[in-house]
Amino acid sequence: MKKNKVTLLLVLTMIISLLAGCAGANNGSNTNSGTNSGSANTPEADEQPAKGGKTTVQFWHSLGGKNGEYMDALIKTFNETHSDIEVVGTFQGNYDETVTKLQQAVAANTAPDVSMLERAYVQMFADSEVLEDLTPFLESSSLSADDFTAGLMGHSTFNDKLVSLPLNRSTPILHVNKSMLDEKGLAVPTTWEEMNQVANALVIQENGEFKRYGFTMPYDTWYPIAMISQAGGKFFNDDNTSIGFADNGVGEKVFNQLKKLQSTGALYYPPAQDSGNITNQMFVEGKVAMMYQSTGSIGGLTEAVDFDYVTAFLPKDEVFANPTGGANVAMMSGSKNKEAAWEFIRWMETDPQGGLQFILKSGYLPFTNKMVESAEIKALWEKEPNRKVAYDQLQYAVDTNKAVAWPEVMHEFFSAIEAIMYDSKDVKSTLDTFKKEADRILAQ
Structure with a gap:
């Protein structure tokens, strides 16, 4: 054995x-x-x-x-x-x-x-x-x-x-250029609906070209998985025999939300290669107002930005939820x-x-x-409250991709993300294909 x-x-x-x-x-x-x-x-x-x-x-x-x-x-x-x-x-x-x-x-x-x-x-x-x-x-x-x-x-x-x-x-967290929101009298979004409104309100388009986007996220499985949980879904079903979000409409809801935002410039979805650095740099340069990104970026961003920078929980749909990483x-x-x-x-x-x-x-x-x-962490959180927000969000932590077959399934999920976000393939048929492949892997 x-x-x-x-x-x-x-x-x-x-x-x-x-x-x-x-x-x-x-x-x-x-x-x-x-x-x-x-x-x-x-x-x-x-x-x-x-x-x-x-x-x-x-x-x-x-x-x-x-x-x-x-x-x-x-x-x-x-x-x-x-x-x-x-x-x-x-x-x-x-x-x-x-x-x-x-x-x-x-x-x-x-x-x-x-x-x-x-x-x-x-x-x-x-x-x-x-x-x-x-x-x-x-x-x-x-x-x-x-x-x-x-x-x-x-x-x-x-x-x-x-x-x-x-x-x-x-964990993934919402990074916010609060100075940019304050200029338009906007509050930090706490729900998907608020994110739609705020992200679209911050878009700047000139001569058919987007000069500023509402928000962004790196190319990764992490962020769609977070949204699946926020919409009340599960990545795997309870006994890890199948995908838990493709047949109940949750997957379609998540990716339709992303595509809708992408179509208006409210969401900038970066190239796969070096996507984390690309999104971080756009945020620092003020080319995007908000960003889904790791809590591990807080230290570097704090040193790099020249605006009022705050963090917040990932906006909820049905519930607050975030995977750990x-x-x-x-x-x-x-x-x-x-x-x-x-x-x-x-x-x-x-x-x-x-x-x-x-x-x-x-x-x-x-x-x-x-x-x-410890006194050191408490002092740090008082000085940099953004880091305490990250810890506080752990109360909503969920483990959504626990399965020994995850590496193989992840490969198929990346393919689905690419098809939808880069090639604008039909969301439902793409997720149906993904589920068939993932279920095949899980059955092995």
Whole structure:
């Protein structure tokens, strides 16, 4: 059974490699890749020492740019405060590229000790039994799952094992150029109907060309999934045997809403390539008034804009709802350095000099209860209330794409999004085709 599950990882490598770079989704030291053969609470007999008697822990991540610099600083602090452990952090590309490389490394017995995993991929690795159960490690450190932010734990436990913990986590949120709205006496929209009115009111068109758009969003599955939930739908049905939004009119409602806004210039839908950077730059330059984008962008936007910038909950239809995103951290079960790997994870997750500093700099969501209650976070939220809005929105967090087949289904969903948003194909027939393909995948 385990061999078959590892084979599944290899099969999905091809699929995910096709997806690498599509979405801004939007991120060899060991020689043994089996399940843990030693006690979680005792050092491994074959723990690998580095030069100078230190144990080397290989850590793969998907953070580039400023966030990569923040992660490098975190690792540097850890190494400076741990005389017996040396963490080597390696940027492996975006989330999809990291997953592809990790699958290949598992098959080749060269997986790292610790890896960042985009939260929707955790289940795939968990079902392949290549992630360590962290429960004994938590218990040995007097910690439990209850110590972590509840809205971010939906992709942590599979098959009765706690296999990952939140790290650089985010949600989509509404970013608003409030100065632009104030000029027209407009309030920040809280519903789809209000979004229609406000976005259209902010459009500037001259000589048949749009000079300013109402709002934008990157090319990604994240934002349509959020809207599906807001309209009272589910991406998968309750038992993950079918798509849950294609037959009840929810999917048509979502994409008809987007196409209607796109047709008037109220929505600018960007090219697929580099869409996140394109939308961010348009927002900074005042070419668009509002933007659906990750909470992880708050820090960078705050530094870049020269207008009154605020954040708000994603507008609701039937209900407020938003998916979570970003990545978790996991220990590979084949690690020969489990105690040292856990010390790095524990420190990164709970030490005030660890993840807290990363969160303060980056704009990602605080992922432990103590972090939320810390004086540093409270001071940050008082200074930058936009970040507290992001945390408050977690009360409406939903996990809508949890299925081991998600990578394959995601590929088909991207195809449907492209057909509708770029090629203006019929919404209903496109979603019908998507559902047939997705149901076929789920039946395998």
